[in-house]
Amino acid sequence: MRRDRLFHDMTLDFLQPPHPKPGNTVFLHFRCGQDDAKKVILVYRNGVQLVEEEMKKHHSEDGYDYYLFKEKIPENSDTIYYYFRIEGDGETLYYDRRGVSFSVPDYYKFRMILGYETPDWAKGAVMYQIFVDRFRNGDPSNDVLTDEYKYVGGRSIQVTNWKKYPDPDGDIREFYGGDLQGVLDKLDYLKDLGIEVIYFNPLFVSPSCHKYDTQDYDHIDPHFGVIITDNGDLLEENDENRNATCYIDRVTNKENLEASDALFAKVVSEAHKRGIRVILDGVFNHCGSFNKWMDKERIYENARGYEPGAYIAKNSPYHDYFSFYGGEWPYNNNYEGWWGYDTLPKLNYEGSKKLENYILDIGRKWVSAPYYADGWRLDVAADLGHSSEYNHSFWKKFREAVKEANPDALILAEHYGSAHEWLKGGEWDSVMNYDAFMEPLTYFLTGMEKHSDEFHGELMGDVNRFWDTMITAGADNFVQESALVAMNELSNHDHSRFLTRTNHVVGRCGTKGFIAAEEGVRKAVMRQAVTVQMTWPGAPTIYYGDEAGMCGFTDPDNRRTYPWGTEDQEMIRFHKEMIHIHKTSVELKTGSIVRLDAGDGVLAFGRFNRISATVVVINTNEYLTVNEISLAPLGIPDEARLIRVMESNNKGFTTDPLSYTVKNGKLVRAYGSDSAVVLQYNRITAVNEEAFWSTNFFRM
Structure with missing residues (x-):
């Protein structure tokens, strides 16, 4: 056979x-x-x-x-x-x-x-992740000010030089001013790029630039939104108080909060008008010590309309929201923190049905009127609760609550390792695809670990290992419904920029410096990665600025500001072309995938359905190779014609069409070093194309 x-x-x-x-x-x-x-x-x-x-x-x-x-x-x-x-x-x-x-x-x-059913709109959808503080400052009036408050042993800093590198030690307190108005201003840019979904890093009230330490789940942070009322004073040089009047007034004032929520609703509405969906980051495993339920820093103690926090009042209605231990009142730091951090109090769901219902209501709220967000990305989702039994019980309730409010909402989870138990149809829709995309592709093309902490040159170009890893991890995690909506990223806020990994420099900005992340990068390899990203099953997800040639070691260096005015325009054009190919080729959104045999160091695969097929060839060798590739696994005729729609190499890229004849089911052609080639076949137009190429081929 x-x-x-x-x-x-x-x-x-x-x-x-x-x-x-x-x-x-x-x-x-x-x-x-x-x-x-x-x-x-x-x-x-x-x-x-x-x-x-x-x-x-x-x-x-x-x-x-x-x-x-x-x-x-x-x-x-x-x-x-x-x-x-x-x-x-x-x-x-x-x-x-x-x-x-x-x-x-x-x-x-x-x-x-x-x-088991996942939203059709998310299958193969092109996503764009925005770390809001570093994307664009559209409204300077809402900026966090220097000395506005204290957090994690230091004072807040307003960064006025947009091009400044992040501080390796104090980035959590540095604010560049990016906000929702900046996103609103650039929605047309995202539409033109071809984006179909925005994934926002956390937007809710929080004292950090990353906002994974939620202060108030009910409202968008006014520093990302709108500040109408501002009666506070900044911290004085010698002020040792924990609280800051200016900050308190800005983030507890209902007028500011409601205006910020309304701005978010406007962003979603304007995105929807452009055919762009919006998903939010839900950090529900832990909150922040500034949180109104804990209130360790006494932000809400005297604020109108707020109950006393668990840290400052023994009879707080939020006492059971946290796990306190070791002694009598006052509790001081005797509470459970995620990974031991006292700034990240772990939420105690098993101890409070009220807390569980509250977070379920939050899940419903933001996907409902008047906000109409299109889903959630769930931070450290497998850590929620104190047992796997409760974890699964909660996410089933969360899915039911969110899907009842918005049946078309998407639920993605951050997860490392096997997600098999959560992807059975009753909890998450899918995951951020580290194990069956980011990691194996990074090793295959760069040999680098995803934080740039290690280099394994023996993994570069190892097609068998790459394919086996992708298939093994994919088979463990996914069925078809979850695979087609998996978030396929090259970079994100937790890992080094992919373009930096191409230079094989092991280290971080604190030891290597910032310039080392930019030196010796290989754009042709980056284009190879983007080619795979835009042709592999799943939802290709661009980390803001990757399309503009941004570099950076792992956080905080991966959170540099978007380089408005100095973008790598060639890289943007390449992304636009590959996104266009992805969006106009049905087989790349929902079609089958097969491996094609192309020899050592050459990855070849096909995506296909009964009508059309896309062939992708990635040559990782440092020399020209000539390969004979059997296309029989694609189910197309033995005598056919393929059209080149993209080719990238060390000299750049082209989308000029070229025709290649398939004889006896074989494609024979040459592939340059570090090249990526995309060729396509369409059964319906094959006859018309044959007539076209017979009269026009030599005119190209």
Whole structure:
């Protein structure tokens, strides 16, 4: 049997309906080479029962046979595991999520999780992550001022030089003035770039620049929003008080808070008008010591309309929101902090049903009128609670609450390692895809660890290891519904910029300095990474400024300001072209993926459906290679024509079209060092293209 023609996955061409429910009639298709198989047998387990069903040949097309299995799913079904046994002349093969194997699958069976459905708008959606303080200062009147308040042993600092590098030691208290008005001002830029979703780092009231230490979940921070009332004074040079009147007035005044919330609603509305969705960052595992429920810094003690915090009043209504220990009142620092940080009090959900209901209401609030956010990204989601049992119980309730308020909302979680237990249809929709995207791609193209803390040159160009890691981690975490909405990032606020990783410098800004992050970077390798990002299954997510050529070691250096006026325009143009290719090619949003064999150091894969196909070739070698690549796994005719739509190398990139003829199912062409090539085939237009190229090819 021709093994490269065997194929099945859970995309629409091979499974209908795409997210079946109990009671549905399901249609499963399997593809093999024409006349290759004597029998194709579906082997599946529903509960404890193992069933074998011989599939029927449905039709033949372009040298391929398509087999069909049709069956009504029993009403009491939950998750169905299945694989295929293919019997030919003198051999028996098996097919599972890895592809062809010679043994009965175990770990890699296909999983049909009945009723698991993720938002269609998020499948393959191009996302853009904004760290708000560093994106654009649209309203200087709301800036955090120098000496406005104290936090983590120092005073707040207003940075007036937009181009200044972040302070390696005090960045948490440095504020550059980026805000929601700045985002509003640049929505047309994001639309022109091709962005479909904005993911905001936290926006709620908080004393830090990163805002992962929430002070008030009910309101947008006025320093990102609007400051109407401002009657406070700055800290004096010798003022040792913990609180600052100026800060208190700005972040507790209802007029400021309501105006800031209204500005956020306007941002979402204007984004929606441009076809851009908005998702929020939910930090629900812990809050901040400034939080109105704890109030360690006495921000809310005398503020009108606020109950006393758990740190300052023994009878606080929020006492059970936290875990205090070790002695009688006053508690001082005797409370549980996330990773031991007293500035990050861990929330005690098991101790307070009121807290649980409050956060569930927050989940509902921001995806409902008048804000209409489109979903949540959940910070350290697997850490919430004090047991896995409670963790799963909470996220099921959270999903129910959010989806009831907005059935089309997306729920993504930050998670490292196996997310299998959370991705069964009742909790998260998907995850930030570290294990099956960012890490393996970084090692493959740069050899660098994602913080730039280590270099492993032996991993560069290792196609087998890359593919095995992507498939293994993906099979563990995802089914089709979760894979297509997984957040595929190259960089973000927690890791070094991908462009910096291309220079192979191990270190951080505190030891290497800032310039070292910019020296010797390889833009061609960055373009290779973006090419994979925009053609791999999932939601390609750009960290603000990556498209403009930004560099930086891990945080805080990865949080430099967007370089307005000094952007790398070529890199922006490349991103726009690749985003356009991604958005106009249905197979790149929801199609199948197969590996293509292209030799050592050359990654080749195809995305396809029954109508069209995209071929991607990445040459990591430092020399020109000529490769013969079989396109049989794509299911296209043996005699076909591919059109080059993108080619990048060390000299730049081009989108000028070139035509390549496929003979006997083989594509033969050369690939330069550090190159990325994207070629496409369309079955419907193939005849028209043939006529076009016969008359126009030599005119190009």
